[in-house]
Amino acid sequence: MSPSLLIDNIGSLVTNDPGLGEGALGLVEDAALVVEDGLVVWAGPRARIPEGAARERFDAAGRAVVPGFVDSHAHLVFAGDRTAEFEARMSGRPYTAGGIRTTVAATRKATDQELRANVRRLVAEALRSGTTTVECKSGYGLTVEHEARSLRLAAEYTHEVTYLGAHVVPPEYADDPDAYVELVRGPMLEACAPHARWIDVFCERGAFDGDQTRAILAAGKERGLVPRVHAGQLGTGPGVAIAVELGAASADHVTHLTDADVEALASSETVATLLPGAEFSTRSPYPDARRLLDAGVTLALAADCNPGSSYTTNIPFCVALAVRDMNMTPAEAVWAATMGGARALRRTDVGRLAPGGRADVVLLDAPSYVHLSYRPGVPLVARVWKDGAPVVG
Known part of the structure; x- marks a missing residue:
C-alpha cells in the first residue's frame, strides 16, 4: 500500500x-x-x-x-526501422520497400528479449510524457506463433491487449487471402484469445473487406474478445457500420466518414478514436473532429504509435494537433486524451x-x-x- x-x-x-x-x-x-x-x-x-x-x-x-493520459491505440510490439520510408514520403519520392510487411519480417526475426526491450522503451517514453494507461496491439507477427508471442509480451506491460492478426494479409497468403482469414478466425484466434482482451481488424481497401471484417470480429466475440475496428483511414467503407453493428468499443482513425457513419456513431456507444499523429506523419487530411462533436459522438485521442505511419508516443503532441488541425478546443482535446481514452477502453477507474x-x-x-x-x-x-x-x- x-x-x-x-x-x-x-x-x-x-x-x-x-x-x-x-x-x-x-x-x-x-x-x-x-x-x-x-x-x-x-x-x-x-x-x-x-x-x-x-x-x-x-x-x-x-x-x-x-x-494521466489514456492512450487507447498503440502498436508497440515490433522490430526494425522504417526511416527510409518516412524520409522518402516527406521528400516526395516513391518508396516501394514493403510498408507493414517490412516490419513483419523484422519482428518475426527478433528475439523475445529484443521485442520486450522495445516495448519497455516505448512504454517508459510514453510515461515520461504523461501516459499512464496504454493499449497495445499485435499485428506484426501474422503467424499463429508470432501473434501469440506478441500478445504475451504486450501483456507484460498492460492489461489492455488487442489481437490484431487481421492487420494485413502476409506475403505467404497473398494468393489466397480467404485462407488467411480462416487462419485468423480459427487456429490463430485459439492461440491468441487467452492473452488478449480485445480483437481488432484493419477494415480498409488493401487489407480486409466488410465480410472478412465481420467474420473475424464475430469469431472473436464468440471467444469473449471485445471488438475494435480500424475504420475510414484511407477512404469511406463499411468499417464504422460494422463497428456499431457489433458493439465495438471504438472505431479508430475515422478520417473519412459518410453522414450515415456519423449518425451511426452518434446513436451508439462506440467511441470514435482520432489519431492525428498518423495524418501528421503521412501528410494526409486530418479528420474533422468538430463534425463529430457537433453530432454528439464521443471522441478519444490516441497516439497510434507504430514504426510506419505515426512513430510517436507523445499524447501532448496529439492534443496540440487536435486543437490546431482538427477543430477541437483545448478542453475538448484534453478530455478526449483522458476520459475519452478511458471510454474507448471501457474503463471507469482511469x-x-x-x-x-x-x-x-x-x-x-x-x-x-x-x-x-x-x-x-x-x-x-x-x-x-x-x-x-x-x-x-
Whole structure:
C-alpha cells in the first residue's frame, strides 16, 4: 500500500467530473487532491481540505494537474526501422520497400528479449510524457506463433491487449487471402484469445473487406474478445457500420466518414478514436473532429504509435494537433486524451481524478491544461504518479 498523499496548492485541477468543478473537465481552481492506497479519495478546493487528510504533502506550487493520459491505440510490439520510408514520403519520392510487411519480417526475426526491450522503451517514453494507461496491439507477427508471442509480451506491460492478426494479409497468403482469414478466425484466434482482451481488424481497401471484417470480429466475440475496428483511414467503407453493428468499443482513425457513419456513431456507444499523429506523419487530411462533436459522438485521442505511419508516443503532441488541425478546443482535446481514452477502453477507474478513480496524476510545469496546446513541443510534464506512487520527476 502506498502512503496517503496530499497534492496541495494546485493552481488548476482537471478532474473530469462535472460534479466537482466547472464544465466537462470538472475544473477546480486553487485545488487539492488526496490519495490513499493508490486511489483518489478527495478532490476539491484547498479551502475544504479534510482535516488530517494525508500523512505526506506535495506542494504543486500553483501548477496545473491533469489525469494521466489514456492512450487507447498503440502498436508497440515490433522490430526494425522504417526511416527510409518516412524520409522518402516527406521528400516526395516513391518508396516501394514493403510498408507493414517490412516490419513483419523484422519482428518475426527478433528475439523475445529484443521485442520486450522495445516495448519497455516505448512504454517508459510514453510515461515520461504523461501516459499512464496504454493499449497495445499485435499485428506484426501474422503467424499463429508470432501473434501469440506478441500478445504475451504486450501483456507484460498492460492489461489492455488487442489481437490484431487481421492487420494485413502476409506475403505467404497473398494468393489466397480467404485462407488467411480462416487462419485468423480459427487456429490463430485459439492461440491468441487467452492473452488478449480485445480483437481488432484493419477494415480498409488493401487489407480486409466488410465480410472478412465481420467474420473475424464475430469469431472473436464468440471467444469473449471485445471488438475494435480500424475504420475510414484511407477512404469511406463499411468499417464504422460494422463497428456499431457489433458493439465495438471504438472505431479508430475515422478520417473519412459518410453522414450515415456519423449518425451511426452518434446513436451508439462506440467511441470514435482520432489519431492525428498518423495524418501528421503521412501528410494526409486530418479528420474533422468538430463534425463529430457537433453530432454528439464521443471522441478519444490516441497516439497510434507504430514504426510506419505515426512513430510517436507523445499524447501532448496529439492534443496540440487536435486543437490546431482538427477543430477541437483545448478542453475538448484534453478530455478526449483522458476520459475519452478511458471510454474507448471501457474503463471507469482511469482518465479522471475523482473519488474512486486511480491516482494516475500528471503535474504540468504550467498554470493551466491549455498550455498543452498553447506551447506545443515543450516538455511540460514535471511529475507523474501512477496508482499514487511517483514514477516520473
